[in-house]
Amino acid sequence: MDRGGIYLIDESGGLRLERATESSQDFAQAVHRYPVDTAVARLAMAGMPFYAHHAELETTLSESERGEALRVLAIVPFRDERRVIGCLKVTSGRVDEVPMPARLALEAVASVVGLLFSRARADEVLRKFSRVIEQTASTVIITGTEGVIEYVNPRFSETTGYSAAEVIGRRPSLLRSGYTSPEEYRQLWHTIKGGDVWHGEFHNRRKDGSLYWEAATISPIRDEQGLITHFVGIKDDITDRKLAEAALKESESLLKQAQHLARIGNWRWDFRTDALIWSQELYRIFGRDPALPPANHTELMQYFTAESRARLSAAVDRTIHDGTPYETDLEMARPDGNRWVLAIGKAVRDRTGAIVELRGMMQDITDRKRAELARAEQEARYRAVIETASDGFWMLDKDGRILAVNEAYVRRSGYSREELLTMWIGDIEAQESPEEVRAHIEKVKRSGSDLFETRHRTRDGEVWPAEVNTSYSSTAGGIFFAFSRDITERKQAEESLRESENRYRNLFMHSPDCILVNHQGHITLVNRTCLRLFGVNSDQALVGKSPYDLFHPDFHPMIAARIRRMCETGEAAPPIEEKILRYDRSTVDVEVIAAPFPVGDGSAIHVILRDITERKALERQIIEVSTAEQERIGHDIHDGIGQQLTGASMLAAGIERRLIAAGHQSAATAIAELRTHLLNTLEEARSLARGLSPVDLDSEGLADALIDLAERITQTSGVKCRYEGLRTVQADNDILLVHLYRIAQEAVHNAVRHGAPGVVEIRLDPGPDGIVLTVRDDGKGFDITQDSYNRLGLRLMRYRAGIIGGRLSIAPAAQGGTLVRCEVPLSP
The missing domain is CATH 3.30.450.20 (PAS domain)
Structure with missing residues (x-):
């Protein structure tokens, strides 16, 4: 074979030379393209190999080829997967025909050439398609059938702020802003999974959090079998359009709102068509049904009073006649009351100068008119008020x-x-x-x-x-x-008030009691006595402090409760005894009287502190003397009256025996009854003696007395009362044991009378420096801040605890009820 070439079928159906052998370059330049109607082109597009010898070539060769000394011609088509895309053309002047091995070889070569050109053409198409997608102004996103992203183009990254690496393998839901409803997403998936194309809009969120709008078209992609393998979305950023639409809507809404707020309605009367146009606000101003057409000139005049009708008619006539604009106030006669409008009108001319329409507006100025009338009336009233003012x-x-x-x-x-x-x-x-x-x-x-x-x-x-x-x-x-x-x-009056204030200040500053003012949780004023009482040299040492800083911590709960109650009720708190802390941290017993008083828009509290150190000492002496006297009386009753009653009962027993022996049964019975009364009286005397002197002066006396107290409470009240703890208490001071007993006695009686308990427990336990007495009940408890509690013996209990150097506390018990605790130091 001398010459050969590869031809491809071009867009018009002709053959275009793509490659040629080196020996046929000049020939190829002469016959680089065969028209569609040539025999070679027709043979190539037929799709079957063609082999011809010299006798058959006249009808096959082109005009330029006929001058060559050709003896054989071979045309072998090649194809891609679907159609013929070109052919191999081989000619020779040295052989008479193409042998079969050469034909098979040519056909094999043609198959390979077709495959190569098919792949090259597919790669070129793919490259072109890729360049289109990469350079398109639209966002392109390709996902699998489950919505996992497999590809995004650069425009996607520009629009969303996400790189391809950040989104591939994830779902488009990462762009959701929450403004697109779940129903729209369900409709989208229903559409594309059904094989249809979905069109819609998304309100999405970029990586930086900003929102944007997209118009999207999402289509399914099918394989050769028609199965959906992917979904492709093509989306355009329509944020600017949406903003413009929103701005337009807002502008229209604002115009309507402005007209409504300003009560302005506009109108237009076109003489050429006799068409009337009213705005919605104008219907409202006239109270006309919006379903009706705009009122014509005659109907319009009926809305106004006679005087306003005449002025408006004359003004409109002038405008129609010579184009004179008008502006005038008119009074409308409406069923719901007369109203006023400002009417403005002007003429519109065409190119020839002829008046073709009228345009104007009417504003409801009823409020302004009424305000003007009201202002005139008000001015008259003001003049009258000013003239008659004091x-x-x-x-x-x-x-x-x-x-x-x-x-x-x-x-x-x-x-x-x-x-x-x-x-x-x-x-x-x-x-x-x-x-x-x-x-x-x-x-x-x-x-x-x-x-x-x-x-x-x-x-x-x-x-x-x-x-x-x-x-x-x-x-x-x-x-x-x-x-x-x-x-x-x-x-x-101010002078009198100053004099009164001076008198009060003198009284305040020179009072023998400490007086201070608590305002908003801080001391704001103190008198001179407070300086002496707290052991400071200047009021600055006290002013600004919290009242809690001035009192012993044991009294803080009581103080808080009293302040809260005074603020809630506005009533004075009853006197109460507490301990203050002096500057040197020593304590002083004081009686506290407090009462709220108004200050500006709030209130403050007057607090009076009276030093009761001497009174407490006197009370202590009285209690000690009283206790000693009670013990003496108790011993006298036990040793005197008790012994006498014992002797009398023994004497009565002897008389009873002798009367029985003498046969005087009735007299013996009377003596027996007398003896019984004597024994009962003896028991009452002993009980009275125990009450006056309940504690024996030995180490087990206090525990025995508390056990006896528990048994008597159980017998007399029905409340289960028991004693637990120490059996012996070593104390040099006998008065201490008596006071501990009295504290326990008072605490138990309070619990039984006011706590409704089921069980009361009395305990004596060793403490860090002495002994601890506790009385615990499981009742309903009671508020120690109430006045009634002070009447229940709290003061006496505190007295007794103070006398023996103890610390008394009363608080709710952990499991309900009340816990009374007295910690007392014992001498070593």
């Missing part, structure tokens, strides 16, 4: 010359109105000099107003105190308006 009133020009005064100032000044209208304000001023008056005038001009006190002089020379409230208006060349009030009585 305070003086005057109006000045910018330099202080009097322009007007009311009757009250005329009377107080002693001048006539005519005289005052010729005077300058400095003529009646008795406190400021003329220079100071002028400076004051300039000051008020700058500030706009002033409220001050001064003194004025009457016509007969009397000087009186005045409070002046003045304001300045720069309108009408500058005017001062001023009210003056005679404050003679107020000044007298």
Whole structure:
């Protein structure tokens, strides 16, 4: 074979030479393309190999080839997967025909060439398609059938802020903003999984959190079998369009709102078509049903009063005649009451100058008209009020010359109105000099107003105190308006109040009791006695402190409860005994009286502290003497009356025996009854003795007394009462044991009477420095801040604990009820 070439079928169906053997380059340049209607082109597109010898070539060769000495021709088509895309053409002048091995070889070569060109063409198409996708202005996203992203183009990253690496393998839901409803997403998936194309819009969120709008088209991609393998989404950023649409809607809405708020309706009357157009607000102004057409000229006139109708008709006629615009106030007669409108109209001309339509607006000015009428009425009322006011009133020009005064100032000044209208304000001023008056005038001009006190002089020379409230208006060349009030009585009252305050301050500062003021949780004022009581040299050591800083911590709950109750009820708290902490941290017993009083828009608390150290010492002595006397009486009853009753009962027993022996049974029975009464009386005497002296002066006396107390409470009240703890208590001070017993006794009685308990437990336990007495019940508990609790023996219990150097606390028990605890040190 001498020459050969590879031809491809081009867009028009002709053969275009793609490659040629080196020996046929010149030939190829001459026959680089065969037209569609040539035999070679037809043979190639037929899709079957063609082999011809010299005798058959005349009808096959092109005109340029016929001059060559060709003896054989071979045309072998090649194809891609679907169609013929070209052929191999081989010619020779040295052989007579193409042998079979050569034919098979040519056909094999053609198959390979077709495959190579098919792949090359597919790669080129793919490259072109890729360049289109990469460079398109639209966002392109390809996902699998489950919505996992497999590809995004650069425009996607520009729009969303996410790189391809950040989103591939994830779902498009990462762009969701929450503004697209779940129903839209369900409809989308239903559509594309059904094989249809979905069109819609998304309101998505970029990586930086900003929102944007997209118009999207999402289509399914199918394979050769028609199965959906992927989904491709093509989306365009329509944020600007959406913003423009929103702005347009907002503008239209604002226009309607503005017309509604301003009560302005517009209209148009086209003479060429006799068409009338009314805005929605105009219907509202006239109270006309929007379902009706706009009112024509005749109907429109019926809405107005006769006087307004005549003015409007004349104005419209002038505008129609010569184009004169009009603007006038009109009164409308409506069933719901007359209203006022401002009517404006003008003519519109065409190119020839002819008037072709009228345009205008009407504004509901009813409120303005009513305000003007009300203002006129108000001005009349103000004049009447000012003229009849008890305070003086005057109006000045910018330099202080009097322009007007009311009757009250005329009377107080002693001048006539005519005289005052010729005077300058400095003529009646008795406190400021003329220079100071002028400076004051300039000051008020700058500030706009002033409220001050001064003194004025009457016509007969009397000087009186005045409070002046003045304001300045720069309108009408500058005017001062001023009210003056005679404050003679107020000044007298203020002087009386100052004297009263001085008396109170002297009483406050020199009181023998400590008096302080608690305002908003801080001490704000103290008297001299407080300095001595707390051991400080200056009130600064106390002012600013919290009241809790001044009292022993044991009393803080009680103080908080009392403050809270006074704030809630506004009532004074009853006297109570507490301990304060002096500057050197020592304690002092005080009686506290507290009462709230109003301060501004809130309240403060007056607190009076009375040192009761001496009284406590006296009370301690009284209690000790009383206790000793009770013990003496108890011993006297036990040793005196008790012994006598014992002897009498024994004597009665002997008499009873002798009477029985003598046969006097009735007398013996009477003596037996007497003996029984004597024994009962003896038991009561012993019980009384135990009450007066309940504790034996030995180590087990206190525990035995508490056990006896528990047994008697159980027998008499039905409440289960038991004693637990120490059996022996070593104490040098016998009074200590008695007071501990009395504290326990009072605590138990309070629990039984007021706590409704089921069980009361009394315990004695060793403490860090001595002994701890506890009384615990499981009842309903009671509020120790209430007055009733003070009447239940708290004061006496605290007295007794203080006498023996103990610390008493009362608090709710952990499991309900009340816990009374007294910790007492014992001598070593």
